[in-house]
Amino acid sequence: MIGLIGASGAVGRHTAAALTKAGVGPLRLGARRPSAIPSGPWPEGSETVEVDALDPASLARFSAGCTLLVNCAGPSYLLKDTVVRAGLAAGADVVDVLGDDPVHESLTRSGAVGPDRCVVLSAGTVPGLAGLIPLWLAGDDQTEGPVHRMTGYAGGLEHATESVAADIVLSLDTGGAGGERFGRPLAAWRHGRSVDRVLRVADGAEAPYFPHRVALHPLLTAEVERLAARMDLAEADWYTVFPGTQVRELFTALPTLPMDTAEQRDAVARRIRRAAEVDAAGSDPYYRMVFSLSGQDWARTCVVHSDNSYQLSGAVAALAVLDVLAGRIGRGLHYAAEAMDPHATVAALRANGDAEFATHRHTVALPDPGEMDTAVEDGEL
Known part of the structure; x- marks a missing residue:
């Protein structure tokens, strides 16, 4: 059973x-x-x-x-x-x-x-599949040379369940390693270790392969740190993507909202759910993850598209x-x-139709957020 x-x-x-x-x-x-x-x-x-x-x-x-x-x-x-x-x-x-x-x-x-x-x-x-796809994208063939850098993006337009909204609120104080909060905002992986305050929040930015301008919130999680160490990366950046204006405005305000009591935390969770519903209204829901890997003279990207993260x-x-x-x-x-x-995991997800996977080669690494117009795409593998 x-x-x-x-x-x-x-x-x-x-x-x-x-x-x-x-x-x-x-x-x-x-x-x-x-x-x-x-x-x-x-x-x-x-x-x-x-x-x-x-x-x-x-x-x-x-x-x-x-x-x-x-x-x-x-x-x-x-x-x-x-x-x-x-x-x-x-x-x-x-x-x-x-x-x-x-x-x-x-x-x-x-x-x-x-x-x-x-x-x-x-x-x-996230966490889970987000830690597997970069390994799949890197592959076992290292003829192009080792991977030096990874950039990841994840987000979309979808409803927030009661549990998800509650976890978002709780993650402000717990959920990370060593009793810390879930992830370290603005931090990134540099030269084999995590470094605080390397990145910045970008509002109205262009994220690669996302259909509209979005808000990008850098967040270095323990999973990204473990992945970067496993892949021996020099640099790794991770961004949570907020396409909807209501959610992005609420997340910007989260640190200032009163959350000392259970009632206050419940009220914030309800606001998260309402904001997600407003953003998704009248739009086709989607969830997307984008991973870009680059070496000395090569780069490739995987775009994962699903109807929803659930x-x-x-x-x-x-x-x-x-x-x-x-x-x-x-x-x-x-x-x-x-x-x-x-x-095996990516092959099964593809075979079962759980998500669409597209891979692309580039002549250079994808630019930093907000400079997407300089990206060069050579086509799908």
Whole structure:
């Protein structure tokens, strides 16, 4: 039995659908309101069950008898390692769509992941797929020379779920390594280490392969740092992209908003959801990631396009489940971006139609944000 917590949510329902399409089951689909779980069709023997991810007794009942537990519930920074520990206590392997650095650090300190168990964290889009695509784009053939620099962009026009909005608010104080906030604004990777205040926020900028002018917020996350170290990069920049005016104005104001009480934080989360809805109204929703790699005399870019990030996260989570079940990810505690095979993952996402991937060669590296008109494109690979 494969247990899936958060099956009624935007990511959970896509994960369940992807697992069903892959022939994995039976599934135990859990949510606080089972009636909100889609009716399927699901694999034979599947069931829908009420579960509260914040209630240890409820989690224990749900996890009993599961060989693998998938966590798609949120807010991730509120749940922390609660779901993972419930799965481990039931003797199950665990795939967590989020479960970023705080969960990894907690599980490492406690030694909760035994030698016979597998836990995969950050098995979504960002973090997760964002740490795999640059490795795929770099490839195994180094005849052009090593990669010196990476620039990444991620964002789009889509609704913000209740959990996502809550996690955004919580990430201002938690979610990063060592008890820090999620990511370091304006920081970048330079000469083998992170450096503060290297980049700047750009409003009304042109980002490569995004259809309209956007706001670009530099954010160096622990995943980008791990990736830069793994690829031995001299430089790495990461930008969160905000195409909508309402969201970008709200995010600019976030540090000044009162968030001392739960009521104030809830109010800000509601504002985030409303801003996203206003921005998306009357527009075709989309989610896009752009990765540019460059060496001494070469450069190439990958553009990933999906209808929304939730569907893409569900697809990545399902592939992580398949990897665990097939033994392609060994025992122990892992980040998805360090455990999943980049080439196999991209090939599966392409084959399943989960996202469109386009790669381009350039005569020179893409320019910095705001100078896109000087880019030279040589065509699609």
